[in-house]
Amino acid sequence: MISPVKIWRRQEEIRKILGYEGKVISWTKIFVSGLDFKKFVPYFVVLVELKNKTKVVGQLVDFNGNKLKIGEKVVAVLRKVKDVKEEDIIPYSVKFKLLKE
Amino acid sequence: MIAIIGYYNTRFGELWEKSFFDLTKETAGGVLKNNGIDLERVGAIFFANMLAGVLENNLHSAAKIAEILKVNIPIFRVEAACASGGVAFHLAKNYIEAGMTDTAMVIGVEKxxxxxxxxxxxxxxxxxxxxxxxxxxxxxxxxxxxxQYYLNKYGYTEENLAYVAVKNHYHGSLNEKAHFQKAITIDDVLKSPYVAYPLKVLDSSPISDGGSAIILTKDKNLIKKAKYKVEILSSHVATDSISLTDRKTLDEIYASKIAANKAFKEAGIKRNEINIVELHDCFSIAEILAMEDLGFWKKGEGGARIKELSTMYGRGSDLVVNTSGGLKAAGHPVGATGIKQLGEIFLQLTRQATNRQVKNAKYGLAHNVGGSGGTAVVSILGV
Structure with missing residues (x-):
């Protein structure tokens, strides 16, 4: 179980990024993951430069394609990080969605 | 003068019959026995390991090594991810220079x-x-x-990366202690499954068990008596942000550039005087970046230069890279890797590299990276 205090500390940071738009600087698609993400493979991870020039990494969600283009525009959204046991606190973090023009 | 007077490494690979401490015992014993060095001469041990604490709940390994070797000397565990071995070597050299001991063992083991x-x-x-x-x-x-960033910026493809794996697997086929001793083709690499796009299984170093050790000394009698010896000309460590997001750019490992520039300056030699390089090819892209960051190739040219295979053994080049097979083919037991790199340079400079011996090698460089570039160590050896 992740400490609730740890999750609370992280949420303080995440809220500052939510809703920000940015562009993909690089991306990868993970086929072999760590234990926490095994059920989600394969999944995309993007390195994004936000409009305020901050760089952030996060998974790309709601995307059914095989390849991305560098430079594509994305927006930061809130999503569950991983599955937890029934009575654990669910950790949320920033992931990205493609921004429709 | 501080010299390396002995080297030993276990076979790297899937060593199911050996535990973490079996490997430690074999490696420590091997470096002493094979080089005729008395344990009593060793005044300190630097032990490189990354994962025993995380995977095996095995910390305080210094005391375990004291138990294995039946000694009471200072033993220090060093952890800097995949650069643990290189950093342990750097610290041992500094420890000797500071006058704390004349002779030290640097050992790295990973299970x-x-x-x-x-x-x-x-x-x-x-x-x-x-x-x-x-x-x-x-x-x-x-x-x-x-x-992905590098290929996109400079207009290369996955085929350019594949040449690194082909070269290093060929070298691995010449190394009887390598994890993989089979040559592969560009087609083999391109047809292997993805691990993390655009990197495939054959772009990646394997999960390996293994140990490696060297003996360093400034004892003039030991150096004089040693059958094989190389001089340590320089060793420098540099660091950078652990997160890729906090780096200035993604197409270089800046810590490698800093460490290399300092190491060359202290050694007093030029890039074109280096004959042998063992560099950190944890993934194919890492060798291309390292060749650029260490100053052997210009930034952005690496993708094209690797296709010439000029750094492959047997091509008559003045510079041969990763004759051990690199991390890619020799294997990557994390804590042992940086020491194996120095050991391969030692073998080459002392003409012990058998069927992969580079002729007339005089200077060699070892380059060890931790994480995605948060730590880099560059050491230069010479005869």
Whole structure:
């Protein structure tokens, strides 16, 4: 179980990024993951430069394609990080969605 | 003068019959016995290991080594992810220079194949930032981001990367202690499954068990009596942000550039005087970046230069890279890697590299990287 205090500390940071738009600087698609993400493979991870020039990494969600283009525009959204046991606190973090023009 | 007067490494690979401490015992005993060095001459031991604490609940390994060797000397565990070996060597050299002892053993051991790929992937990710771990990034994933950026910026393809694996597997086929001793083709690499796009299985170093050790000394009598010896001309460590997001650019490992510039300056030699390089090719893209960051190739040219295979053994080049097979083919038991790199340079400079011996090698460089570039060590040896 992740400490609730740890999750609370992280949420303080995440809220500052939510809703920000940015562009993909690089991306990868993970086929072999760590234990926490095994059920989600394969999944995309993007390195994004936000409009305020901050760089952030996060998974790309709601995307059914095989390849991305560098430079594509994305927006930061809130999503569950991983599955937890029934009575654990669910950790949320920033992931990205493609921004429709 | 501080010299390396002995080297030993175990076979690297899936060593199911050997435990973490079996490997430690074999490695420490091997470096003493094979080089005719009395344990009583060793005044300190620097032990490089990354994962025993995470995977095996095995910390305080210094005391375990004291138990194995039946000594009471200072023993220090060094951890800097995949650069643990290089940093341990650097610290041992400084320890001798500071006058704390005349002779030290540097030993690196890792036991990795008792665990599933997901368990190892999680353990290795401990060397990345919390934000990267939260995003589900793995080490292949981090280097996948770097590779994607590099290929896109300079107009290369996955085929350019594949040449690194072909070269280093050929070298591995000449090394009887390498994890993989089979040559492969460009087609083999391109047809292997993806681990983290655009990196494939054959772009990646394997999960390996293994140990390696060297003996350093400034004792003039020991140096004089040693059958084989090389001089340590310089060793420098540099660091950078652990997160890729906090780096200035993704197409270089800045810490490698800093460490290399300092190492060349202290050694007083030029790039074109180096004959042998053992560099950190944890993934194919890493060798291309390293050749650029160490100053052997210009930035952005590496993707094209690697296709010439000029750094392959047997091509008559003045510079041969990763004759051991590199991390890619010799294997990557994390804590042992940086010491094996120095050991391969030692073998080459003392004409012990048998069927992969580079003629007239006088200077060699070892380059060891931790994480995705948060730590880099560059050491230059000469005869």
């Amino acid at each position: 990795m194949t008792d665990y599933s790929p997901e368990e190892i992937t999680t353990a290795l990710a401990a060397a990345s930032s919390g934000k990267e771990q939260e995003a589900g990034l793995t080490f292949p994933g981090l280097y996948g981001l770097i590779a």
